[in-house]
Amino acid sequence: MDIGLPPAVVTALTFVILGLLVWVLLTRTVLGRGFSVPLRNMLRGNETAQYPEKPRPVAPRFHGRHQLNRYADGLEKCIGCELCAWACPADAIYVQGADNTVEARYSPGERYAEDYQINYNRCILCGLCIEACPTRALTMTHDYEFSADQRSKLVWTKEQLLAEVPPGGEDTPHTDREVRQRGLNYYGGLAVTPPTLHGGRYKPAATAPAAKAGDIVPTGQLPEPDELPPDPATVGGPTRPEPGRDR
Amino acid sequence: MSDDVTFTIDGQEITAPKGTLIIRAAEQLGIIVPRFCDHPLLDPVGACRQCMVEIEGMPKPMMACTTTVMPDKAVKTHLTSELARKGQEGTLEFLLVNHPLDCPMCDKGGECPLQDQALAHGSNASRFIDQKRRYDKPVAVSSQILLDRERCVLCARCTRFSDQISGDPFIELFERGALEQVAIYEDEPYESYFSGNVIQICPVGALTSTSYRFKSRPFDVVTTPSVCDHCSAGCTLTVQSRRGEIQRQLARTNMAVNEAWNCDKGRFGFGHVTAANRITEPKVRDGDDLVTATWTEVLRRMRAAIGAATEAGPGRVAVLTGSRLADEDAYATSKYARTVLATDDIDHRTRFAPAGEREELAAVVGRDSATYADVERAEVIVVVGLDPEEEVPILHLRLRKAWRNRKARIVVVGPHLGTLADLAWRHVATEPGAEAAGLEALDGRDADGVAAEVAEALREATAPVVLVGERAGAGALTTAASLAETTAGSFAYVPRRAGTRGAIDAGLAAGLLPGGRRLDDADDRAALEEHWGELPAEPGRDLHAILTDAAAGKIDVLHLIGVDPVRDAPSTDLARAALAKVTTVIVQDLARTDTVQGFADIVLPVAARQERAGTATNWEGRRQRFSRAIDGPDLVQEDWEILVQVAAILGKDLGFSDLEALRAEVERVGRRDAAHPFPSFPSVPSDETDGDADDQDDDRLTVVARPLLLDHGTMLTNVPDLMATARPATVVINPTDADRHDIGAGDQVELTGANGTLTLPAQLATDVVPGTVLIPTNSTDEPSGVLADRDGDLRVTLSKVAADAPVEEVA
Ligand code: SF4
Ligand code: SF4
Ligand code: SF4
Ligand code: SF4
Ligand code: FES
Numbered sequence A: 001m002d003i004g005l006p007p008a009v010v011t012a013l014t015f016v017i018l019g020l021l022v023w024v025l026l027t028r029t030v031l032g033r034g035f036s037v038p039l040r041n042m043l044r045g046n047e048t049a050q051y052p053e054k055p056r057p058v059a060p061r062f063h064g065r066h067q068l069n070r071y072a073d074g075l076e077k078c079i080g081c082e083l084c085a086w087a088c089p090a091d092a093i094y095v096q097g098a099d100n101t102v103e104a105r106y107s108p109g110e111r112y113a114e115d116y117q118i119n120y121n122r123c124i125l126c127g128l129c130i131e132a133c134p135t136r137a138l139t140m141t142h143d144y145e146f147s148a149d150q151r152s153k154l155v156w157t158k159e160q161l162l163a164e165v166p167p168g169g170e171d172t173p174h175t176d177r178e179v180r181q182r183g184l185n186y187y188g189g190l191a192v193t194p195p196t197l198h199g200g201r202y203k204p205a206a207t208a209p210a211a212k213a214g215d216i217v218p219t220g221q222l223p224e225p226d227e228l229p230p231d232p233a234t235v236g237g238p239t240r241p242e243p244g245r246d247r
Numbered sequence B: 001m002s003d004d005v006t007f008t009i010d011g012q013e014i015t016a017p018k019g020t021l022i023i024r025a026a027e028q029l030g031i032i033v034p035r036f037c038d039h040p041l042l043d044p045v046g047a048c049r050q051c052m053v054e055i056e057g058m059p060k061p062m063m064a065c066t067t068t069v070m071p072d073k074a075v076k077t078h079l080t081s082e083l084a085r086k087g088q089e090g091t092l093e094f095l096l097v098n099h100p101l102d103c104p105m106c107d108k109g110g111e112c113p114l115q116d117q118a119l120a121h122g123s124n125a126s127r128f129i130d131q132k133r134r135y136d137k138p139v140a141v142s143s144q145i146l147l148d149r150e151r152c153v154l155c156a157r158c159t160r161f162s163d164q165i166s167g168d169p170f171i172e173l174f175e176r177g178a179l180e181q182v183a184i185y186e187d188e189p190y191e192s193y194f195s196g197n198v199i200q201i202c203p204v205g206a207l208t209s210t211s212y213r214f215k216s217r218p219f220d221v222v223t224t225p226s227v228c229d230h231c232s233a234g235c236t237l238t239v240q241s242r243r244g245e246i247q248r249q250l251a252r253t254n255m256a257v258n259e260a261w262n263c264d265k266g267r268f269g270f271g272h273v274t275a276a277n278r279i280t281e282p283k284v285r286d287g288d289d290l291v292t293a294t295w296t297e298v299l300r301r302m303r304a305a306i307g308a309a310t311e312a313g314p315g316r317v318a319v320l321t322g323s324r325l326a327d328e329d330a331y332a333t334s335k336y337a338r339t340v341l342a343t344d345d346i347d348h349r350t351r352f353a354p355a356g357e358r359e360e361l362a363a364v365v366g367r368d369s370a371t372y373a374d375v376e377r378a379e380v381i382v383v384v385g386l387d388p389e390e391e392v393p394i395l396h397l398r399l400r401k402a403w404r405n406r407k408a409r410i411v412v413v414g415p416h417l418g419t420l421a422d423l424a425w426r427h428v429a430t431e432p433g434a435e436a437a438g439l440e441a442l443d444g445r446d447a448d449g450v451a452a453e454v455a456e457a458l459r460e461a462t463a464p465v466v467l468v469g470e471r472a473g474a475g476a477l478t479t480a481a482s483l484a485e486t487t488a489g490s491f492a493y494v495p496r497r498a499g500t501r502g503a504i505d506a507g508l509a510a511g512l513l514p515g516g517r518r519l520d521d522a523d524d525r526a527a528l529e530e531h532w533g534e535l536p537a538e539p540g541r542d543l544h545a546i547l548t549d550a551a552a553g554k555i556d557v558l559h560l561i562g563v564d565p566v567r568d569a570p571s572t573d574l575a576r577a578a579l580a581k582v583t584t585v586i587v588q589d590l591a592r593t594d595t596v597q598g599f600a601d602i603v604l605p606v607a608a609r610q611e612r613a614g615t616a617t618n619w620e621g622r623r624q625r626f627s628r629a630i631d632g633p634d635l636v637q638e639d640w641e642i643l644v645q646v647a648a649i650l651g652k653d654l655g656f657s658d659l660e661a662l663r664a665e666v667e668r669v670g671r672r673d674a675a676h677p678f679p680s681f682p683s684v685p686s687d688e689t690d691g692d693a694d695d696q697d698d699d700r701l702t703v704v705a706r707p708l709l710l711d712h713g714t715m716l717t718n719v720p721d722l723m724a725t726a727r728p729a730t731v732v733i734n735p736t737d738a739d740r741h742d743i744g745a746g747d748q749v750e751l752t753g754a755n756g757t758l759t760l761p762a763q764l765a766t767d768v769v770p771g772t773v774l775i776p777t778n779s780t781d782e783p784s785g786v787l788a789d790r791d792g793d794l795r796v797t798l799s800k801v802a803a804d805a806p807v808e809e810v811a
Helices: A007-028 A030-042 A083-087 A128-132 A176-182 B022-028 B082-097 B113-121 B157-165 B196-201 B264-268 B295-311 B327-340 B357-366 B372-377 B393-406 B418-422 B435-443 B449-460 B476-486 B500-506 B522-532 B543-551 B572-581 B594-599 B639-649 B659-669 B693-697 B735-740 B805-810
Strands: A066-068 A093-099 A111-119 A138-140 B004-009 B012-017 B052-055 B074-076 B145-147 B171-174 B181-184 B207-209 B222-227 B236-242 B245-251 B283-286 B289-292 B317-321 B380-384 B409-414 B424-429 B465-469 B490-494 B557-561 B584-589 B602-605 B614-617 B623-626 B701-706 B731-733 B748-752 B757-764 B772-776 B795-800
Touching: A007 A030, A066 A111, A083 A093, A083 A128, A128 A138, B004 B022, B012 B022, B022 B052, B052 B082, B082 B113, B145 B196, B157 B171, B157 B196, B157 B393, B196 B207, B196 B245, B196 B264, B222 B623, B245 B264, B283 B295, B295 B317, B295 B557, B295 B584, B295 B602, B295 B639, B317 B327, B317 B543, B327 B500, B327 B522, B327 B614, B327 B639, B327 B659, B357 B476, B357 B500, B372 B393, B372 B465, B380 B393, B380 B435, B380 B449, B380 B476, B393 B409, B393 B418, B409 B418, B409 B435, B409 B449, B418 B424, B424 B435, B424 B449, B435 B449, B435 B476, B465 B476, B476 B490, B500 B614, B522 B659, B543 B572, B572 B594, B584 B594, B731 B735, B731 B748, B735 B757
Parallel strands: B004 B074, B317 B557, B380 B409, B380 B465, B409 B424, B465 B490, B557 B584, B584 B602, B701 B772, B731 B757
Antiparallel strands: A066 A138, A093 A111, B004 B012, B052 B074, B145 B207, B171 B181, B222 B236, B236 B245, B283 B289, B283 B602, B614 B623, B701 B795, B731 B772, B748 B757, B748 B795
16 A cells, blocks of 8 residues: 555654554453553563551651550559540540559559550450540550450450550659659649649558558658658648647 | 519519529529529538629629529520620639540549530630649549549539538548639548549539549430339439449439438449359359259259158248348248248348247337438427437437427437437437337336426427338337327337338238238238238247247248348357258358358349339338349349249249239238237336346346448448448447546457357547446457347447457558
8 A cells, every 4th residue: 555655654654554543442441441450560670568567657646546645654554543444435445543652662652553455356456445534555556466355355454555664763662762762753834733642642541540640641651750851842731730720 | 472573684574482592483484594603402512603694783703603593583594695695604604714634534524514514614725724723633532532733613513512411520621712622621531421422413524433433424324213222211223234234323312211312322332233243143062162053953852851851741841031022022022921831930120039029029010100301390309229320320410400490309218329410319228228218208207307307398399200121129109100290290110121111011921921011910910811811820939039040940942032140140159050950051142251151052133223223111101112223143032022933833823924014003002091009018117127136146247239331231332332331330339438448548458158169459539338348249250149149138248358469450
C-alpha cells in the first residue's frame, strides 16, 4: 500500500494509532480497565513486609497497649482514682484504690491503686482512659503485639502494665521517710497543691483507742515527728484547739 | 389565708405560708438555688453564702436560705439576675481558693456538691496562683470518721447535726478566719451513735468514712434500696455494692420513718455478711467437729431426727426463733411449727416472758400503733421499760426532735433513766418489773408527788404517746393501752430488734397465731384452720418452759432459727443444760455462734438480709420491702425456702414455693377483724415486786440487764471501726448502794449471781433506783445470763475487787 508517505512516518503513525487504541481499550472499556490492574502490577517490584522479623514503625500517636508510668524515683504515678475506669466506654478497666501508709508508699498523696487490670478482651483501644487520667499515669505505648490464645491471658494485671523502674529509681513500696528526704515536688506548680505525704496518718480502729482532739496526728504508728524531715508543703500546720475554748 | 404570702420568683408567682424560706419556696417552683450549708432538717445558719438571690428593693443580694418570703417582692435567682449569678460565681471562687485539687483521690468525688456546683455555677478559670493552705491530714475525728480540714467549706452542717439532731455536740468549729476548722474537744471523744450521718451530709469530702475509704466510686457501685436489719426502727437504707461485695450503706430519705438519718449500727454494721465466722455450707456434727455436708444429707438427717421425735410422742419437738427474721420467714416458721411439726411449742423471745404477755401481744397486733408522726406531735411522751438510744436509736432522735421543737415532756417509767437522762422531764421510778404499777398511778386517781404532776400533764396534753419496751414487766402493755385510751392518746409496743414485730404479727409465740389471733379462741382457730388445716389442740410452751423441759430430757429436737440461746437466753446455765440434753439441735443461722460451736448437730446456712428480698415490719407495724443487693455464698438459702424443703421431705406441703405465693397467702390469712381485748391483770400491788420477806433483808441487789446498741451480737462482727465506738460495759449503781458496799466510781466490782460472776467497772448514777444495778446484756465476754438462776432471776451480791493484781492486769 502506497499512500505517498515515507515508510518511517507510516510506521510511526501506525504505532501512535495502535497506542491510542490500547489506551482507549485499557482506560475506557470495562474489560480493559480490569486487565490494566494486573498488567500494572506485573511491572512493579516485590513489596513484602518482613513482619515479624522487621516490624515497621507505627504512626506517632498510635494507640497501642497501655502502660502505667512512674516518677523518676520509681513511685507510681497512678493514684487509684478510677477515673480511667469511669471514662472507659467498654468497661475494660478495674481499679481498686487503697491507702498509702507511712511504711509502704506506692504513690504521692494518700491513695494508690492496690489492684489495676485492663481487660483486652473488651478494650477497643480508643484512648479515652488516657485522656481522663489526671496524673498522666496511664498512657498508651506503640506495642500492639499482645494477642493471646486464652481469654484470661488478655486480662493484664498491674505488674504487667507498670513501666520499668527508671534508672536510679527504686521499685515500690517506698517509705515516707525516703520520699520526704528526696523532697521532690511531684505535681509541680503553685496553685496545684503538691500531694500530701500524710496518707495513712490515722490508726486502724482495731488498735486505736477512742480518738481525741489531741490525737490530730495519732502517735504510735508514725515515727516521732522530729525524726521525720518536714513536709515542705505544709503551711497551715496542725492547729490544736486549746482545751475548754469556744465550748 | 392571712398567713399566706404571695410574691414572685423569677417572674413566676407563688403563694407560700408566712415564714417559709425563699430557698424552699423556690424548690416548689422547681428552681434550685445552689447551696452548701442549707439542709431542710437543720436550722438555717447562712454560713456558706452560696445561695445569693436578688430581692427587689434590697441593695445587696440576700441569702435564700435564711430570708423568709416577703409579700409582693420580686425575687430573682441566678437564672434571671446577673447580680445573683455573679455573686454566686464569686463565692465559689473564694471557696475554691483554699480548696485542694483532691478530687481524684477524694472519696466524695463523683457525688460532691462542690464539684457539681463549681461546674454548674463557677467560672471556668481560677485567678488564684499561689500556694494553697495545707493541714496535716486526715484527722481521725473518731475511729469511723476522718476529717480533711483543707476540704471543709465551713458550712456547719456537721456541727449543727451533732448539736441539733443527735445532741452529741463534741464536734465544733474552732479558730477564726482562714484557719477556722472543724475539730473535736480535747478530752471528749466524738462517740455518737449517729456520727455516720455527718459523713453523708457534709457537702464536700471533708468528712469521710474510715471503712469506706478509697474502696470505690459512687459511679462504680450498684445501688439497691434496703431496710436495716438491726433494730425495730426500720430505717430505709441504700446498699451500694461492687463486684458482689457491699461497699457501704447509706441512709435513704424516708420522712415518715428515719427522715434522712440512720444510726451507725445500721450504716456500718454489715461486716457480718462476709465475716470469717459466717456459715456458708450445710454442716453436720461428727464428734467434736462440724463437717461439711450436702443439702440432701442434712435434710435426710432432719427427717430422721424429727421423724423419730414425733414417733416418740407429742411435745418432743420445739422451735425457737430469734428476731432477725424477715416477715416471710416468720410466717413460714409459724406455719411450719403448727402444721408440719404439729406443735405450738414456739417462741421468738429471748427473755422469759411474764405471765399474760401472750394475750397482751395478741391485743397489740390487732390495734393501730402510735407512729413516728405521733411521737413528733405529742406534748407528753411516756417511755416505759425502754432506752431508745440504745435500743431503737431513730426513735430517740424523734423523741429529741419533739423535745427540742415542741418542748415535749418526756416521762420515763422504770428503774432508771438511761440515755434519756438529758431529755426526761419526770422520772416515775419503779422497781424492775413493776412498771405497770408505776403506769397505773399516772391515771391520777390517787396519785401524789411526781405521779400527780405527770397525771396532770397527761390530762392537759392532746394526744400523748405511751411507748412500752420489752423490759416493762407484767401488765405494762395493758396498763399503757388503757392510759392511752383515757387520755385520748396512742401507745405502741417498741421491741428492740428488727424482726420482733414481724414475729408477733406472724404468731411466733406459744398460743399466738398470725394476725393477732389466739390458739385458745375457737373462732380464731376455725378461721386459721381454713387456711392451715388442723392446728395443735393446746397452747404450747414458751422459752422458759421449753428450755426447762429440754434440760429435763423431755424434748428430743430443738430447731433454732436465728437464735443463740447460749448468749441470748436469760439463763445461760439453763440454756447450756437444755442444749446438752437435747438429742438433735438444728441451727439455722448466719454465724457460728456459741450454740453452733458447742451444741449444733445439724447446721443450715441462711442468706443475710442484703442477699435476698423480703419484707420487714418496724415497731409502728409499718411494712417495708427490701430487695436483694448482692448474691450470697453459693450454698445459702433463705429461711423460708429451707422450711419449705424440710416440710417436703417430711411429706408435708407448706402451700407455697415462691415469695409471691407466700406473700399472697399472708394477705389471705390477714389479721383478726376486731382486736382481742387486753387481758385483765390483778391490780398490780405496788409495794412489792416478787420479793418475799426474806429477800428484804438479804444483801442482794436486783440486776436490770439492758442491751447496749453496740454489743457482742453476732451481727456486729467484722466491723472494728464501728465497735471501737462502742460504749464501755459498766455496772451502774446508785450511790447509796455504792456507799454501802464501799464502791467508788471506776472501781472494779465483782457481781456474784446464782450461777456465775462478772467483773465490771462501776459507774455511779442517782437515777438508778436503790437496790438495783444495771449491767449490759451482751457486752462482756460472758453474757449477763451467767449470773441468773434457772428462772432467769437476776440478783447479785457486789464486792469490790481489791486494788491489787487483777486491776493492774486491766491497766
Ligand atoms: S482504650 Fe478505650 S476501651 Fe481501652 S481501656 Fe481505654 S477507654 Fe477503655
Ligand atoms: S491510671 Fe490515672 S485515671 Fe486510672 S486510676 Fe490511675 S491515676 Fe486514676
Ligand atoms: S466538715 Fe463538711 S459538714 Fe462540716 S463544716 Fe466542713 S464542709 Fe461542712
Ligand atoms: S436505728 Fe435501727 S433500723 Fe435504723 S439504722 Fe440504726 S439499727 Fe438500723
Ligand atoms: S445555703 Fe444559704 S448561706 Fe449556705
